[in-house]
Amino acid sequence: MHNKPLVTVICLCYNHADFVIEALESVLNQTYSNVELLVADDFSTDTSVKVIKNWLKEHPKIPFLVNKENLGNTKTFNKCLKLAKGEYIIDLAADDVLKIDCIANQLEGFKKTAYENVGLIYGNAELISENGNFINDYFKTDTNRKRLQSQPTGDIYIGLLNGNNNLCSISSLVKKAVFDSLNGYDENLAYEDYDFWIRASTIYNFDYVDKILVQKRVLKDSMYTLLTQKNNKKTRRFNYSTYLILQKAFKLNRTKEEFVAMLKRIHFEMTVAYKTRDFHLLMKYIFLELKVRSTILYK
Template sequence: MPNSASFFPHAPLSEAPSVSIIALCHNHAPFLREALDSILAQTYPHLEVWLVDDASTDGSPDILREYAARHPTWHLLLLPENVGNCRAFNTALLQSEGELVIDFATDDVLLPARVAQQVAQFQAADTVVGMVYSNCELIDEAGHSLGLHHRPNGPSQLRPAPASGWVFAEVLRRYFISTPTMMMRRACLQSLGGYDDTLAYEDFDFWVRASRDWQFLYLDEVTTRKRKHPRSMSAKAYQRHDPYLASTIRVCTKALALARTPAERAALAVRLRWELRQAVRRHRYAEARALSQLLGQTTRLTLLDRALAAWSKLLE
């Protein structure tokens, strides 16, 4: 169990904690009304809503203005230039006040009991819990179901298997958290200084840095509908010239510095090998060489590791 967690202020939540929903929009006009209506449908009453538009060009700002006018307690931030998800989120986070925070992409949908269920989970949990996540339903552009993120895999088992508690090694080793389902404790975010806004995406970095000193809890409920479409952030990963792989390398570098035990370094090696193979398969040879160098600092390279590194250097 980490020892440094005691250095952070783990105060209990109030009896009815406020929840900041930071709704981030960038060219989500086809999905935006459904997303915002799902905020209005929440059964939990203590909400602070921030509508943040990251310089959309598709008419999204007009829809956001309409909803902000109809709901005067909602806050509206129309950013004049595209700054990316991490910086857009931090802009609202610094001005918001909720004890708990949801990073809500407005191409997704919140189910009505989402906030109430996760607040109840936090209230029943130890103050060292920094994030609660759950299951979600995957949907396509038209809203048709594509199945669940955590799928049944035999009696009382799910795939990917969720993990709770001190999960630092698990978040290094594998992908199992559905990002849109996360509810975060403000104290946890503050202890990290918010998202790292120099990165192209937020979730892996948050998982690595937060799980070092905070516990994560899985709520076995479907709370969210996550939309998969060609313009989503996750669909852009590993494409030619995308910035996501470079961010992953930076997060893995942070993870190596945070790893304290051989088991944690072994878990990171699993991640690095997977990323290395993805980089080679996508012809991202410079990134593959950087991943190979990191892997060499984590564990002894196998013959296949060395072959991939040599191949990447030859073709770069």
């Protein structure tokens, strides 16, 4: 790793007019200075574009991509990724905030890791309300803000399959080489992180920095609040994406242990499908379970 590697922060905005300036300022205020900022708006229907353009008057060298139609996070991120010059990448939502020493701590994690071939460093996050009030830490912490339970590191592929390994994607610093090797995010999915973790973990080790690196804003209309809503189109698209991710994982699996781990996640998703009354998806999971069990018999 170079002494001062360039870090590219890709800030994606969609209807975050009330929060985007705080997100952008948090990038410029980092204690680590060698940072490239790329900003994109995914056809916001609020005043986000106007707010960002006004802010950019003071920062005219920062690139700003404005979509002429709503493409979604995955496609918009990949457009920015092609422009990124950094050795490392941060995917920053425009309603979240980087702690002032976020990048410095992430790079220190890469420097001090005991693992070979580390592709991703992540840490803890502070969940805040729309008004910026503290809610709780993403991973439970003690009075010193240290993680109460040890965080899985290294080869975490099986833990991602069975759901035992929970990452905090918003606090991640990823080598650009990882994105390049995986061709960025899968643009066919409604969300990107779980698929990206699984694919990356088959090639790279992961490591954890036990610090609060970012503030994650919890909004009432965020995707993760829709997970268990019945008869909701966004909910169904999100949950169907998880099914597609597990189908891809089936092809990545090589050992009996990996297929057994996959069954646990399938059972969890079957419960979600039942609770959301998505019986079509439930049937797909039943067939996928049978396929996995059949594979296990011959391993």
